[in-house]
Amino acid sequence: MRKSKWSLLLTLTLVLSMFLAACSGGGGNNGGSSDGKSGDDGKDGGNTDVPQVLNILESAEIPTMDSVMGTDAVAFQVMAETMEGLYRLGENMEPVEGMAEKHEVSKDEKTYTFHLRDAQWSNGTPVTADDFVYAWRKAVDPDTGSQYNFILGDLKNANAIMAGEMEPEELGVEAVDEKTLKVELEQPVPYFISLTTFATFLPQNEEFVEEQGDQYALEDENLIYNGPFTLTDWKHEEGWVLKKNPDYWDAETVKLDEINVNVVKETATGVNLYETGKIDRVGLSSEFVNKYKEHEDYKTFEEPVMFYLKMNQEREDLANVHIRKAIQAAINKEDLVNVILNNGSLAANYFVPKGFVTHPETGEDFREINGDLIKSDPEVAKEHWEKGLEELGKEEITLEILGGDTEVAKKMDEYLKNQLETNLPGLKIELKGVPFQQRLELDEAMDYDLQNAGWGPDYADAMTFIDMWVTDGGHNKTGFSNEKYDKLVKDAKTTLTSDPAKRFEAMLEAEKLLIEEEAVLAPLYQRARAQLWKPYVKNVYQNSFGPDYSYKWAYIEK
Amino acid sequence: MKGYILKRVLYMFITLFLIASATFFLMKIMPGTPLSNAAKLTAEQEAIILEKYGLNDPVPVQYVKYMANLAVGDLGISFQYDGRNVTSLIMSRIGPSAQLGLQSMIFGSIFGILLGIISAIRYNTIWDYGATFVAVIGKSIPSFVFAALLQYYVGVKLQWFPVAFWEGWEYSVMPTIALAVFVVAVSARFTRTEMLEVMSQDFITTARAKGVSGFAVVFKHGIRNAMIPLITILGPLAVGLMTGTLVVEKIFAVPGLGEQFVRSITTNDYPVIMGTTLFFSFFLILVILIVDILYGVIDPRIRLAGGKD
Numbered sequence: 001m002r003k004s005k006w007s008l009l010l011t012l013t014l015v016l017s018m019f020l021a022a023c024s025g026g027g028g029n030n031g032g033s034s035d036g037k038s039g040d041d042g043k044d045g046g047n048t049d050v051p052q053v054l055n056i057l058e059s060a061e062i063p064t065m066d067s068v069m070g071t072d073a074v075a076f077q078v079m080a081e082t083m084e085g086l087y088r089l090g091e092n093m094e095p096v097e098g099m100a101e102k103h104e105v106s107k108d109e110k111t112y113t114f115h116l117r118d119a120q121w122s123n124g125t126p127v128t129a130d131d132f133v134y135a136w137r138k139a140v141d142p143d144t145g146s147q148y149n150f151i152l153g154d155l156k157n158a159n160a161i162m163a164g165e166m167e168p169e170e171l172g173v174e175a176v177d178e179k180t181l182k183v184e185l186e187q188p189v190p191y192f193i194s195l196t197t198f199a200t201f202l203p204q205n206e207e208f209v210e211e212q213g214d215q216y217a218l219e220d221e222n223l224i225y226n227g228p229f230t231l232t233d234w235k236h237e238e239g240w241v242l243k244k245n246p247d248y249w250d251a252e253t254v255k256l257d258e259i260n261v262n263v264v265k266e267t268a269t270g271v272n273l274y275e276t277g278k279i280d281r282v283g284l285s286s287e288f289v290n291k292y293k294e295h296e297d298y299k300t301f302e303e304p305v306m307f308y309l310k311m312n313q314e315r316e317d318l319a320n321v322h323i324r325k326a327i328q329a330a331i332n333k334e335d336l337v338n339v340i341l342n343n344g345s346l347a348a349n350y351f352v353p354k355g356f357v358t359h360p361e362t363g364e365d366f367r368e369i370n371g372d373l374i375k376s377d378p379e380v381a382k383e384h385w386e387k388g389l390e391e392l393g394k395e396e397i398t399l400e401i402l403g404g405d406t407e408v409a410k411k412m413d414e415y416l417k418n419q420l421e422t423n424l425p426g427l428k429i430e431l432k433g434v435p436f437q438q439r440l441e442l443d444e445a446m447d448y449d450l451q452n453a454g455w456g457p458d459y460a461d462a463m464t465f466i467d468m469w470v471t472d473g474g475h476n477k478t479g480f481s482n483e484k485y486d487k488l489v490k491d492a493k494t495t496l497t498s499d500p501a502k503r504f505e506a507m508l509e510a511e512k513l514l515i516e517e518e519a520v521l522a523p524l525y526q527r528a529r530a531q532l533w534k535p536y537v538k539n540v541y542q543n544s545f546g547p548d549y550s551y552k553w554a555y556i557e558k
Numbered sequence: 559m560k561g562y563i564l565k566r567v568l569y570m571f572i573t574l575f576l577i578a579s580a581t582f583f584l585m586k587i588m589p590g591t592p593l594s595n596a597a598k599l600t601a602e603q604e605a606i607i608l609e610k611y612g613l614n615d616p617v618p619v620q621y622v623k624y625m626a627n628l629a630v631g632d633l634g635i636s637f638q639y640d641g642r643n644v645t646s647l648i649m650s651r652i653g654p655s656a657q658l659g660l661q662s663m664i665f666g667s668i669f670g671i672l673l674g675i676i677s678a679i680r681y682n683t684i685w686d687y688g689a690t691f692v693a694v695i696g697k698s699i700p701s702f703v704f705a706a707l708l709q710y711y712v713g714v715k716l717q718w719f720p721v722a723f724w725e726g727w728e729y730s731v732m733p734t735i736a737l738a739v740f741v742v743a744v745s746a747r748f749t750r751t752e753m754l755e756v757m758s759q760d761f762i763t764t765a766r767a768k769g770v771s772g773f774a775v776v777f778k779h780g781i782r783n784a785m786i787p788l789i790t791i792l793g794p795l796a797v798g799l800m801t802g803t804l805v806v807e808k809i810f811a812v813p814g815l816g817e818q819f820v821r822s823i824t825t826n827d828y829p830v831i832m833g834t835t836l837f838f839s840f841f842l843i844l845v846i847l848i849v850d851i852l853y854g855v856i857d858p859r860i861r862l863a864g865g866k867d
Contacts, residue, residue: 061639063594063638063639063640064639064640064641066640066641069640069641071594071595071598072594072595142606142609142610143610145607145610145611146607147593147594147595147598147599147607148595148598150598150599150600150603162603162606163602163606164606214641216641217640217641218641218642235813236639236647236650236813237650237651237813237817237818238723238724238811238813239723262722262723262811263811263813264722264811265808265811265817266808266809266811268706268709268809269709269721269722269809269810269811272709272710272713272714272721272722273721273722275714276713276714276717276721278720278721434589435589435590435824436590436597437589437590437591437596437825437826438589438590440590440591440596440597441589441590441591444601458598474599474600474601474602474603475598475600
């Protein structure tokens with residue numbers, strides 16, 4: 001018996017030693033140390049002797065570093081930091097000087113001449129006008145398979161080239177000389193300069209790209225950079241480091257020496273890392289907001305991203321404007337944003353988001369001028385509902401809400417069902433939650449009654465929210481068709497381009513028509529992101545289109 | 559034996575072929591497109607891009623093309639990671655997953671066997687109940703719950719180990735433990751049952767009667783015989799670990815293959831779905847084959863039966 005006790009102990013020791021051996025044998029992956037907070041103290045890049053290192057997370061690996069192929073937030077972010085187009089997004093999303101020092105616009109506003117500065121790629125070759133010509137032609141070439149090239153659609157011949165009807169060489173862009181780039185547009189585009197900050201407009205050096213062949217942009221060494229930072233230590237799925245680019249033309253302004261980025265997909269993991277001081281910023285999902293709402297690091301940022309119920313007018317019941325208005329008025333959106341989303345999102349009674357664009361003359365926000373276009377009111381809802389039912393000659397209606405399959409999406413759709421059924425007697429709502437890609441397909445086929453959908457901007461102009469609802473627009477898919485609306489959009493795109501104030505007013509009117517009169521959509525909310533930021537991180541600008549943040553001017557102050 | 563193995567390898571390829579075919583067609587039934595920017599594209603724009611990737615071809619044509627490439631070992635190019643080769647994508651992710659799997663398997667089974675032995679030789683005592691309790695907990699609570707608890711209490715509160723990332727051996731401790739819990743539970747229960755059976759056999763009584771020490775009885779006669787059936791659960795355990803890594807890797811931000819697998823499905827990244835499915839299937843079939851061969855090596859009775867087969 002005594003001996004068996006010893007045997008137990010012996011086995012235990014053995015197991016433990018095995019365990020330790022297994023652990024220490026398996027390191028294997030000893031890359032750079034995670035807290036880059038050491039060293040670099042003597043460097044004069046920053047304004048203090050605090051190490052100018054920012055530690056952040058991304059939710060996914062960089063899908064591509066080929067600027068013409070980018071489609072998502074992660075790629076746009078890294079591209080914006082490591083490369084630079086004609087202009088760059090600065091504070092308040094104003095385009096500021098980039099590779100272009102200045103530009104001239106022709107009288108008819110269809111020709112832009114950009115004058116490039118002396119700047120170089122990280123391999124020492126100068127950035128020239130040809131680099132832009134090459135990249136833009138590559139983007140519109142259907143053989144490239146770019147999924148964001150429609151953003152270049154305003155360039156002369158771009159749409160025909162993308163459809164394979166013309167050659168990429170016929171695109172309206174030309175290198176007059178090494179430092180002069182001439183761009184021709186199909187029609188005047190008042191926001192063209194802000195467009196040039198977009199990733200798809202970034203330059204690429206032909207010689208380098210061709211030399212790399214199909215290896216181009218796959219690893220950090222298969223790329224050259226002309227932005228404030230260079231991409232280094234790119235370990236796929238794990239993270240990457242943005243190092244200050246000493247050859248950047250405005251390197252003086254750049255204070256951060258390093259931005260360490262790690263890929264973390266779980267919000268809870270991010271929060272835990274923030275708690276242990278490993279990272280300087282973390283995004284919060286709604287379940288974490290309650291815990292941190294009172295925290296001094298808690299901040300929200302209203303994004304210009306809108307969510308709304310699309311109403312399919314090819315369905316008999318929804319073709320009735322009173323039924324649509326009843327649905328608009330029946331939902332209490334305050335509870336939706338405060339209880340279900342709980343992240344600073346705004347209840348929306350409009351479609352062009354708040355804080356996105358301002359009147360070109362008065363500087364007033366689009367939202368302030370048009371205000372709330374509808375109102376949540378069960379009484380109003382009931383009135384419209386009864387009128388609608390009468391016109392249809394029905395007592396009861398059954399409608400389906402097509403929505404997402406995530407936890408939040410399901411909760412939200414349950415809430416909508418409850419609101420609509422409570423406030424609109426005789427309405428029965430069925431819910432259908434599907435994965436995102438499938439919802440897009442059903443939308444395309446117009447196979448839905450009500451659809452919980454969202455839209456974010458592609459450029460800093462209200463048009464990005466307005467022109468999608470024209471008759472047969474590629475993203476309309478509601479069956480909405482209104483001559484007056486189509487004319488307003490057409491005017492804003494053609495005859496009014498030289499009169500920015502009139503143009504702006506046309507879009508204000510269009511929004512009223514869309515939401516107030518025609519009730520094409522039932523707006524739900526404008527999204528916000530809730531985050532924790534370490535207070536020592538200064539001057540990171542948040543953007544509402546293109547890259548989420550601008551780090552060029554950021555610094556650490558402890 | 560040689561013929562037996564050859565035959566099994568042949569079956570293995572047939573199985574893989576069937577899996578590849580089934581996955582291919584199932585994947586094509588799945589709604590949605592692999593285009594990452596589909597929300598912003600109009601139907602015409604989408605068609606132009608799909609054409610470029612050959613996704614407008616009829617499915618049988620796509621299938622034949624894929625199989626032809628597969629036959630020469632070409633898994634294709636990923637959609638979500640523009641231009642990246644699927645083979646190298648999988649290869650670069652295997653490391654962390656394999657390390658976690660192996661560590662949790664070794665640690666888990668040793669610790670589990672130990673628990674099982676304690677239970678068996680201290681049958682119906684507080685030791686037995688304790689070990690059983692641990693095993694039941696481990697079996698019934700999923701690994702991702704352990705992962706989240708470990709991360710919060712050991713990582714954030716105690717700060718013994720890093721919360722997440724993958725930068726050295728200390729980063730693998732918590733994910734390994736989270737994954738091993740399941741292995742501990744299963745092997746503990748199994749060992750206990752086997753040990754109890756072996757220890758009640760005549761030859762143990764004989765050994766005891768001959769005056770062999772308790773230590774020698776347990777280790778030389780008991781454990782050795784109880785271990786043989788344990789090999790059979792290696793296969794199912796490997797499967798369990800694989801499903802566990804999917805979530806545990808995500809929680810600890812480990813750049814492994816499991817997370818990649820799930821992501822490829824939700825983004826309709828066809829070549830990566832195929833590649834990872836085939837890799838996982840290959841791995842599983844291989845484990846089963848090895849277990850069968852090992853079984854034959856350890857226990858001659860099985861080899862004879864297998865030979866006749």
